[in-house]
Amino acid sequence: MEKLLINGGTPLKGEVTISGAKNAVIGIIPATLLVEGKCIIENVPAIDDVTVIMDILTQLGASVKLINKSTVEIDCTNVNSCRATYDMVKKMRASYYLMGALLGRFNKAIVSMPGGCNFGSRPVDQHLKGFRQMGVEVKECVNDYYDLSADQLVGAQIYFDIVSVGATINVMLAAVLADGITIIENPAKEPHIVDVANFLNSMGANIKGAGTDIIKIKGVEKLHGGTYSVIPDYVEAGTYMLMAAATNGEVMVNNIIPKHMESVTSKIREVGGTVVEYDDAIFVKGAKKLTPARVKTLPYPGFPTDLQPLATTLLSISSGTSFVTEAVWDSRFQYVAELNRFGSKITVNGDTATIEGVEKLHAAKAKCTDLRGGAAMVMAALMADGTSEIYNLSHVDRGYERFEEKLKNLGAKIKRVQDFSNEIEEAN
């Protein structure tokens, strides 16, 4: 086991460069199953979720080569299995994209139900509804396997009852090689939806409207290989922006698309921080005292649920009472009990956290409960005076590339150590 030692209380200062988007690349890598030929994917973040999805493709028979630290070459020509077992998918929620990708490739997919962050029930009914409308027979087998098959996938008009990132990407994957036109109404509009569509289009697909209220996919004969670069990760960018504001720091966040950050930018300004936008960078400066605020998570372009734990942590030191409402997931406040170890005063009632701002957080020992909850623990430790210890790092390793290194470059006193004693070491 490893832990992070963080000696907090110092403002973050300097520049950080944002990596490729996790939630885009873990849709793009399975999408290569639909392509005949080699795909060169650039700006791939070195995170555990990417390792997991590349391993799954390799086990299915793909050739997956790391060309350099952020470029991967994938050739799925020799894939001949449409079965993803529990052992393959258990580490990653987004392995549900194998359903759409394998269906698109073979008209058949046998996929076990995945692992990933646990925030209550994570249904896939909208994914299955879309597949069914495209002519897929869905058998829900014992041990949580879905057995999906069709003689031929056919285009359909699909209305999602719930805005779902996963269902939108999954139906796009199933539809690009289907017979006819698929129309998705009420799709998710997150930047990674647009990025997966752009990747597929650059390989010969015909998808229009990704990022708008209606996506239209005209099935094509086949996709060809090519080179594609993944967009920057707006959740990683938001993480550093909120950390800069919370530590009263001054941070230039480079290699981002400022438009993707609008909900975060406006919230930081609302609580008293300064945000300056450049073409592909954003500068954030904190404030001595932050004002309280209300935050409600919503599908894009609303405030991202994936930054909710960091927004709550930021507001824990505001000068009054704040409210954070989680409107995307049923249960995404497990991290609050851990956060309160740092002296924050947060109570959760249903979908809303009430945050009584405190003067300062103090050092604590706490564990990551999930990926973004884990980032919130790191943020709390950076805000707190004294040395904190953060455990269960596998969660943050799933989604943040070179987290400690990037934070160290911003002046954080942070180090990862083996956890074989209970002593608190100085993290200098």
Ligand code: EPZ
């Ligand atoms: C994606 O999850 C992201 N993961 C999540 O980020 C993110 O929190 C979420 O979208 C919302 O933005 C990936 O992209 C890999 P959804 P996904 O389907 O696709 C309900 C992170 O921290 N729903 O948009 O699984 C569902 O229960 C991760 O990086 C149904 O009811 O999310 C939830 O309440 C964690 N039926 C809401 O919709 C369905 O069939 C949104 O889920 C599908 C979803």
